[in-house]
Amino acid sequence: MLIIIGSLIVFASTLGGFMIAGGNPVVLLHVSEFVVILGVALGVLIIASPGHIMKEIIHKVMGALKGGGASKSDYEDILKLLYEIFMVGRRNGLIALEEHVMSPNDSAIFQRYPNFTADHERMQFLINGLKPIIDGKIKPDQLEELMFGELEARGEEKDHPVHLLQLVGDSLPGIGIVAAVLGIINTMSAIADGPEVVGERVAAALTGTLLGIFVAYGFVNPLANRVKLNNGSEMQVLNCILAAVAAFAKGLAPLTAVEIARRTLDSSVQPDGDELEETLKSLPSPK
Structure with missing residues (x-):
C-alpha cells in the first residue's frame, strides 16, 4: 500500500509542478516515446533474465506491493513453535522429533x-536444520556451518531479482537518450514542414529523455x-531459525535457545523478552 501511495506522490508532484509552471500535460503524451522506452526496458529485462528469475521478479514485485516482511506476531509464532519443538526433544529425546x-x-x-507452515521456504529451512539433529551424524558446530551455508545460498538467490531490477533502472536513462535521438532524427527529416511541426517533434524527443x-x-x-529490504526481512526469519536450532543443537535449554534467536x-519486530518468556511457559507441555 505504501508503494502505491509513494508512486502517486511522485507522479502527482511531477505533473503538478509542470502544470503550475504553465505546462500542458497533453504535450507529454507521445505514444511513440512510451513504446520505445518501455518496450526496450522490457526487452532488456527479458534478455538479462532466465525464465525462472522472471517469474521470481513478478513474485517479488507483487510481494512488495502487498507490503511483505514478517510482523511481530509472526515472530512470536515462530519462537513459540521453536520452543515447543525443542521441548519435545529435551523431554522425550531427540528421536521423538522424528514424527514431527x-x-x-x-x-x-x-x-x-x-x-508458518504455509511458507514453504521457512518450513523447509527449519526441517533441514532439525533432520541432522535427529540423525546425529554431524557435530553441533558442523550443523551451524551447514545451515549458514544454506542461508548464504538462499540470500544470493534472493538478490537476483534485485540486481536485474537495478539493471533496468540504470539502463532507463540511456534508453531515454536513445528515444530522444530517434526523435531528433525524426525532427531533422521534418524541417521543411515548418517550425510548428519541428517544435512538436523536438518536444516529443525531449519527452523520451x-x-x-x-x-x-x-x-x-x-x-x-x-x-531488497523485503529480502532482508525474509533472511532475518531464516537467521532467527538458524540461531535457535544451532543453540539447541549445542545443548542449550529450549528457553535459552529461543532467547538467543529473539x-x-x-527492534521493530522483536517481541518483549519477559512477555515472551511468560507466554512460552504457559504453553501446554509436550506429549
Missing part, C-alpha cells in the same frame, strides 16, 4: 502455526530497493 520433522503436515505442533529518467529514479530503482531480531 518427517511428517510436519501431520504434526500437532506444526498445525498450531498455520502461517524525461520519461527514461523519471521511470528509473521515480519507480524502478525505489522498487528494487523495496524488494535477540537476533530488529
Whole structure:
C-alpha cells in the first residue's frame, strides 16, 4: 500500500509542478516515446533474465506491493513453535522429533502455526536444520556451518531479482537518450514542414529523455530497493531459525535457545523478552 501511495506522490508532484509552471500535460503524451522506452526496458529485462528469475521478479514485485516482511506476531509464532519443538526433544529425546520433522503436515505442533507452515521456504529451512539433529551424524558446530551455508545460498538467490531490477533502472536513462535521438532524427527529416511541426517533434524527443529518467529514479530503482529490504526481512526469519536450532543443537535449554534467536531480531519486530518468556511457559507441555 505504501508503494502505491509513494508512486502517486511522485507522479502527482511531477505533473503538478509542470502544470503550475504553465505546462500542458497533453504535450507529454507521445505514444511513440512510451513504446520505445518501455518496450526496450522490457526487452532488456527479458534478455538479462532466465525464465525462472522472471517469474521470481513478478513474485517479488507483487510481494512488495502487498507490503511483505514478517510482523511481530509472526515472530512470536515462530519462537513459540521453536520452543515447543525443542521441548519435545529435551523431554522425550531427540528421536521423538522424528514424527514431527518427517511428517510436519501431520504434526500437532506444526498445525498450531498455520502461517508458518504455509511458507514453504521457512518450513523447509527449519526441517533441514532439525533432520541432522535427529540423525546425529554431524557435530553441533558442523550443523551451524551447514545451515549458514544454506542461508548464504538462499540470500544470493534472493538478490537476483534485485540486481536485474537495478539493471533496468540504470539502463532507463540511456534508453531515454536513445528515444530522444530517434526523435531528433525524426525532427531533422521534418524541417521543411515548418517550425510548428519541428517544435512538436523536438518536444516529443525531449519527452523520451524525461520519461527514461523519471521511470528509473521515480519507480524502478525505489522498487528494487523495496524488494531488497523485503529480502532482508525474509533472511532475518531464516537467521532467527538458524540461531535457535544451532543453540539447541549445542545443548542449550529450549528457553535459552529461543532467547538467543529473539535477540537476533530488529527492534521493530522483536517481541518483549519477559512477555515472551511468560507466554512460552504457559504453553501446554509436550506429549
